[in-house]
Amino acid sequence: MMPKLNASNAVAALMCAALILLPVYSAATGNIFILTLFTRITIYALAAASLNLIMGYGGMMSFGHAAYLGIGGYAVGILAAEGIGSGFIQWPVALAVSALFALLIGSLSLRTRGVYFIMITLAFAQMAYYVASALSRYGGDDGLTVYKRSDFAGLINLSDRTQFYYLCLACLFGGLYLIWRIVNSRFGLVVQGVRSNEQRMQAIGFHANRYRLVCFVIAGTICGLAGALLANNTDFVSPAVMYWTRSGDLMVMVILGGMGSLFGPVVGAIVYLLLEELLSQFTEYSGLILGPVLLLIVLFARGGIMGLLGRMRRG
Amino acid sequence: MAEALLRVDNLVRRYGGITATDNLSMEVVAGELHAIIGPNGAGKTTLISQLTGQVMPNSGTIRFAGRDVTGLPSYKRSRLGLARSFQITSLLKDFSAIDNVALAAQAHDGHSFRFWGNARKERQLRATARAALERVGLGKRADIVVSQLSHGEQRELELAVALATKPQLLLLDEPMAGLGVTESARMVALLKELRKEVTIVLVEHDMEAVFALADRITVLVYGRVIACDVPDAIRKDEEVKRAYLGEQHAVTRHG
Amino acid sequence: MYLVVEQLLNGLQFGLLLFLLAAGLTLVFGIMDFVNLAHGSLYMMGAYFAATFVAWTGSFVLGALMALGATLLLGIVLEYVALRHLYGRDHLDQVLATFGLILFFNDAVRLIWGPAGLALPLPAWLTVPVQIIPGVYYPAYRLMIIAVALAVAAMLYLVVMRTRVGMLIRAGASNREMIGALGINIKLLFTLVFGLGAALAGLAGLMQAPILTVQIGMGENILILAFVIIVIGGIGSIRGAFMAAIFVGIIDTMGRAFLPDLLRKVLSGAAASTAAPALSSMLIYLLMAIILVLRPEGLFPAAKR
Ligand SMILES: Nc1ncnc2c1ncn2[C@@H]1O[C@H](COP(=O)(O)OP(=O)(O)O)[C@@H](O)[C@H]1O
Ligand SMILES: [Mg+2]
Numbered sequence: 001m002m003p004k005l006n007a008s009n010a011v012a013a014l015m016c017a018a019l020i021l022l023p024v025y026s027a028a029t030g031n032i033f034i035l036t037l038f039t040r041i042t043i044y045a046l047a048a049a050s051l052n053l054i055m056g057y058g059g060m061m062s063f064g065h066a067a068y069l070g071i072g073g074y075a076v077g078i079l080a081a082e083g084i085g086s087g088f089i090q091w092p093v094a095l096a097v098s099a100l101f102a103l104l105i106g107s108l109s110l111r112t113r114g115v116y117f118i119m120i121t122l123a124f125a126q127m128a129y130y131v132a133s134a135l136s137r138y139g140g141d142d143g144l145t146v147y148k149r150s151d152f153a154g155l156i157n158l159s160d161r162t163q164f165y166y167l168c169l170a171c172l173f174g175g176l177y178l179i180w181r182i183v184n185s186r187f188g189l190v191v192q193g194v195r196s197n198e199q200r201m202q203a204i205g206f207h208a209n210r211y212r213l214v215c216f217v218i219a220g221t222i223c224g225l226a227g228a229l230l231a232n233n234t235d236f237v238s239p240a241v242m243y244w245t246r247s248g249d250l251m252v253m254v255i256l257g258g259m260g261s262l263f264g265p266v267v268g269a270i271v272y273l274l275l276e277e278l279l280s281q282f283t284e285y286s287g288l289i290l291g292p293v294l295l296l297i298v299l300f301a302r303g304g305i306m307g308l309l310g311r312m313r314r315g
Numbered sequence: 316m317a318e319a320l321l322r323v324d325n326l327v328r329r330y331g332g333i334t335a336t337d338n339l340s341m342e343v344v345a346g347e348l349h350a351i352i353g354p355n356g357a358g359k360t361t362l363i364s365q366l367t368g369q370v371m372p373n374s375g376t377i378r379f380a381g382r383d384v385t386g387l388p389s390y391k392r393s394r395l396g397l398a399r400s401f402q403i404t405s406l407l408k409d410f411s412a413i414d415n416v417a418l419a420a421q422a423h424d425g426h427s428f429r430f431w432g433n434a435r436k437e438r439q440l441r442a443t444a445r446a447a448l449e450r451v452g453l454g455k456r457a458d459i460v461v462s463q464l465s466h467g468e469q470r471e472l473e474l475a476v477a478l479a480t481k482p483q484l485l486l487l488d489e490p491m492a493g494l495g496v497t498e499s500a501r502m503v504a505l506l507k508e509l510r511k512e513v514t515i516v517l518v519e520h521d522m523e524a525v526f527a528l529a530d531r532i533t534v535l536v537y538g539r540v541i542a543c544d545v546p547d548a549i550r551k552d553e554e555v556k557r558a559y560l561g562e563q564h565a566v567t568r569h570g
Numbered sequence: 571m572y573l574v575v576e577q578l579l580n581g582l583q584f585g586l587l588l589f590l591l592a593a594g595l596t597l598v599f600g601i602m603d604f605v606n607l608a609h610g611s612l613y614m615m616g617a618y619f620a621a622t623f624v625a626w627t628g629s630f631v632l633g634a635l636m637a638l639g640a641t642l643l644l645g646i647v648l649e650y651v652a653l654r655h656l657y658g659r660d661h662l663d664q665v666l667a668t669f670g671l672i673l674f675f676n677d678a679v680r681l682i683w684g685p686a687g688l689a690l691p692l693p694a695w696l697t698v699p700v701q702i703i704p705g706v707y708y709p710a711y712r713l714m715i716i717a718v719a720l721a722v723a724a725m726l727y728l729v730v731m732r733t734r735v736g737m738l739i740r741a742g743a744s745n746r747e748m749i750g751a752l753g754i755n756i757k758l759l760f761t762l763v764f765g766l767g768a769a770l771a772g773l774a775g776l777m778q779a780p781i782l783t784v785q786i787g788m789g790e791n792i793l794i795l796a797f798v799i800i801v802i803g804g805i806g807s808i809r810g811a812f813m814a815a816i817f818v819g820i821i822d823t824m825g826r827a828f829l830p831d832l833l834r835k836v837l838s839g840a841a842a843s844t845a846a847p848a849l850s851s852m853l854i855y856l857l858m859a860i861i862l863v864l865r866p867e868g869l870f871p872a873a874k875r
Contacts, residue, residue, distance in 0.1 A: 112867075116868065123862075130855075202390045203367060245672075248607070259662070288677045
């Protein structure tokens with residue numbers, strides 16, 4: 001089946017092309033800044049996409065998703081600080097620890113629903129935040145500097161701006177592809193069915209929470225990867241990446257771009273971070289504009305940007 | 316006589332002061348169509364929900380196919396071959412009709428931790444789903460999103476979903492509620508077909524349909540069984556007349 | 571022993587402060603089904619208003635009263651201009667919109683008052699220690715917080731339990747359609763409730779201001795605590811919020827005060843001194859998580875809506 005040609009697919013295709021060609025533009029114009037900015041954006045887009053998997057498709061409104069950014073980041077940072085610089089060790093550990101954390105908090109949190117689920121995921125993320133603050137050996141409150149980026153035995157050089165950008169982009173595309181496959185798979189249909197009507201799904205024989213939990217763990221693991229990338233990008237990791245407002249940022253990206261749309265979170269991340277960056281060039285007080293913009297989007301553009309584009313097609 | 320397919324003993328379910336199921340015992344034997352009638356609030360839906368596991372009883376036991384299922388969650392009972400339709404339509408509203416049924420078929424198939432292949436392209440699931448849809452007369456409406464289907468079509472879809480799990484026992488909670496005359500007639504015709512293949516428990520207010528279809532009828536009032544017999548006997552039963560049939564006209568076709 | 575009494579009082583004082591914050595939040599949540607993340611911003615605004623007005627007028631009491639009025643007004647304007655359009659919408663929409671408001675208020679404060687924090691000095695008459703039981707002195711100001719908050723709590727209780735408006739509020743919290751059916755001007759009721767919540771948040775902020783510094787982001791941590799409280803106390807329940815707030819206030823304060831010593835008895839000195847602050851900060855979240863794991867609908871689940 002060919003993807004339908006409509007506004008949202010066109011935007012997604014254009015966006016992918018632009019992201020792929022960005023380093024060319026950056027090299028041609030000597031604009032390094034845009035490359036570093038978009039490196040950050042792709043990382044957050046990956047994190048937001050993973051949140052979208054549970055929020056948009058799974059109906060699980062987690063308010064603690066930034067915890068995995070920190071966990072993935074700390075896994076890299078701590079191993080680096082202990083002299084284990086190989087990415088082949090750091091990254092699998094980052095993913096594994098994120099998955100374990102997701103498994104733990106997921107199996108506890110999924111007993112609750114609605115607002116209570118929002119609150120309990122938030123509580124767990126806050127606990128992770130305070131645990132990180134207490135790691136005095138690894139910088140405590142002040143955070144931990146990562147002196148050397150993950151080493152992939154010469155396969156790829158993470159300190160090279162372009163290579164690192166493409167690595168991040170590949171992770172983003174890989175993550176999106178994975179999510180796309182999952183969403184359309186047997187498993188994905190069950191997860192979406194559970195979001196839509198849990199009672200019905202139980203009645204036809206699905207143990208709803210088991211599917212929810214697996215989905216929750218997958219999303220956490222993907223976000224842990226984003227965390228490992230982020231630590232390499234900033235050469236630094238601190239408890240602040242886990243604070244609840246960071247989780248809020250991720251939620252904003254997802255909702256802004258369009259929940260339950262594959263490319264929605266990517267659009268959301270680009271628009272949100274770009275807006276933040278652009279505004280900060282004109283004014284120190286970007287929130288004065290960004291805040292009301294968010295409010296207006298909620299008031300007038302339900303379904304996020306992708307939803308808006310979808311409606312445009314139908315006229 | 317061999318053990319009944321479904322056997323309920325001394326089932327009790329209370330809601331606050333109300334005893335919705337009051338020390339209820341009954342049997343459903345394989346192959347029959349067993350109707351349950353009773354005025355609104357008699358506890359019919361509550362009984363069905365306990366049989367399929369949406370509601371847990373306060374006491375009593377439920378045995379299905381020789382197994383005690385009293386404590387099993389609904390998804391496990393479904394796997395054993397218990398399927399139900401809901402009095403208040405309960406479907407995946409934002410999915411297409413065929414997706415709803417295909418998911419039921421997938422549940423029956425039992426392999427849902429598959430993360431890669433496109434489930435909507437699995438021939439065998441789609442074929443099963445399509446057959447179930449054809450069966451209930453929704454073949455042409457397969458790709459319509461549920462929220463766009465008419466009420467009658469949604470009732471039929473409920474049935475198709477239940478059928479797709481290939482149940483041994485089908486529990487139907489007022490499948491004709493809210494249907495028009497022609498739709499009701501279609502449903503009766505369909506049930507006549509289905510009863511040849513599967514054991515059915517039918518909760519229904521439409522007396523004409525019940526007496527036309529049922530092998531046996533259980534009458535519930537205030538959560539208690541006041542009679543259980545073949546239709547002719549029920550028709551003559553004085554207690555039933557007093558308790559229920561007398562006021563039948565006041566209670567037909569209600570939600 | 572004196573220390574314990576003192577810390578208990580501190581916990582009570584903190585809990586009462588949290589109650590002021592949580593009361594508005596739980597009302598707005600319970601009645602309008604509205605998740606307001608910007609509630610913490612109103613708390614912050616209360617503190618900033620107070621710091622400003624007290625400096626202008628030179629009078630603590632006058633400045634505080636003006637700040638109270640200002641937050642009330644701010645809340646009403648906010649509700650009227652933006653938030654009332656979000657009632658009945660998805661919780662996530664509300665989260666997004668009010669998250670935007672947090673960004674707005676933080677930068678608005680930065681623009682108006684600058685990035686550095688403010689101090690709100692106390693008048694001399696409030697700084698004296700008061701002897702509460704022989705040998706135990708307690709700061710007058712904290713006693714005043716306790717008194718004011720208790721008075722407000724009592725007033726709230728009377729309003730909610732004894733008056734017509736309160737009856738509507740309670741009816742609204744358990745059954746939103748009902749007040750509509752009664753033909754009450756819901757819009758006005760909602761605006762008033764929101765304004766009341768804002769004023770209570772402002773009161774909490776301005777009373778806390780002299781104890782901590784007035785700074786950007788001060789509302790964010792405490793907002794989450796307030797949410798913890800309404801989740802524990804049962805959404806929409808003032809009484810639940812009151813009990814949960816005092817509980818949380820005392821646990822949090824006692825944890826911070828005594829956990830380090832306790833840990834030191836078990837762990838080595840170094841391990842204890844790193845673990846203690848984290849553990850005491852986490853205590854409340856841990857508590858909520860445990861409560862929710864055991865009781866997935868909160869300690870006092872509201873009647874099903
Ligand atoms: N979830 C519930 N909470 C409280 N009472 C209930 C609940 N479900 C059913 N009841 C009560 O149990 C009794 C039986 O209801 P129900 O099984 O729906 O009857 P029927 O399907 O025969 O009309 C009624 O009095 C009803 O009010
Ligand atoms: Mg019923």
